[in-house]
Amino acid sequence: MSDLLLLCALFLMFTLVLGLLRVLRGPEDGDRMLAAQLIGSTGVGVLLLLAAALGQPALVDVALLLALLAALAAAAFVRQPGNPS
Amino acid sequence: MSELVAATMIVAGLFFYLAGSIGLLRLPDLFSRLHALTKADNLGLGLLAAGVAVHAGDPLMAARLLLVWLAVLAASAASAQLIARHARTADPHV
Numbered sequence: 001m002s003d004l005l006l007l008c009a010l011f012l013m014f015t016l017v018l019g020l021l022r023v024l025r026g027p028e029d030g031d032r033m034l035a036a037q038l039i040g041s042t043g044v045g046v047l048l049l050l051a052a053a054l055g056q057p058a059l060v061d062v063a064l065l066l067a068l069l070a071a072l073a074a075a076a077f078v079r080q081p082g083n084p085s
Numbered sequence: 086m087s088e089l090v091a092a093t094m095i096v097a098g099l100f101f102y103l104a105g106s107i108g109l110l111r112l113p114d115l116f117s118r119l120h121a122l123t124k125a126d127n128l129g130l131g132l133l134a135a136g137v138a139v140h141a142g143d144p145l146m147a148a149r150l151l152l153v154w155l156a157v158l159a160a161s162a163a164s165a166q167l168i169a170r171h172a173r174t175a176d177p178h179v
Contacts, residue, residue, distance in 0.1 A: 001088055001091075001092070001140070004092060004095075005095070005140075008095055008096070008099055011099055011103075012099065012102060015099075015102050015103050015105075015106040016106070018103075018106040018107070018109075018110060019105075019106045019109045019110070019122075021110055022109050022110060022118070028115055028172065029172075029175075030115045030119075030168050030169075030171065030172040031115055031118065033168050034109065034115070034118055034119065034122055034168065037122055037123075037161060037164055037165075037168075038105075038106070038109065038122055038126070040157075040160075040161075041105075041122070041126040041127070041130060041157065041161060042102065042126070044130060044153065044157055045098070045102060045129065045130050045133050048130075048133055048134060048137050048150065048153070049095070049133070049137070051137070052137045052140050052141065057141075057146060057149075060146070060149050060150060060153060061149075063153050064149075064152065064153045064156055067153060067156045067157040067160050068156060068160060070160055070161075070164065071159075071160035071161075071163055071164050073164075074163070074164030074167050074168060075163075075164075075167060077167075077168070077171070078167045078168065078170070078171040
């Protein structure tokens with residue numbers, strides 16, 4: 001079972017690489033910020049799978065922190081100098 | 086039996102993650118890409134968390150996983166709204 005979980009985590013990393021192509025091609029700034037959100041979301045998934053595969057329940061707490069920090073990154077992105085949001 | 090249920094849920098979650106990434110690549114506009122990323126990835130994460138909860142079998146761990154999923158839901162909803170509003174106000178032609 002833990003082998004299957006590790007394989008699933010590897011598959012998630014592959015979908016992450018697919019999404020990173022958008023960072024290369026994205027015509028706007030918002031597209032690159034989308035890639036950061038993708039990394040946050042996929043990273044939480046990978047951490048949950050690793051927590052199950054390696055038997056480390058502490059990784060679930062790491063996933064929670066990553067989710068909250070991803071939101072912080074988006075807020076920092078939109079709060080650029082001169083932008084009233 | 087519970088291992089089979091857990092494995093099925095996790096694979097279903099992976100399918101939604103793949104759909105979200107393909108949508109991120111193929112959709113024509115920033116706003117539609119936001120839809121794909123937020124909705125598909127969060128649904129995939131929900132199925133993934135449910136599968137891991139079934140695999141763990143511990144109700145306290147299941148509660149923590151539910152909390153992680155809710156936190157990701159709230160964070161990505163707020164982030165999507167911020168990104169979309171920034172895209173609208175920064176470029177008046179969008």
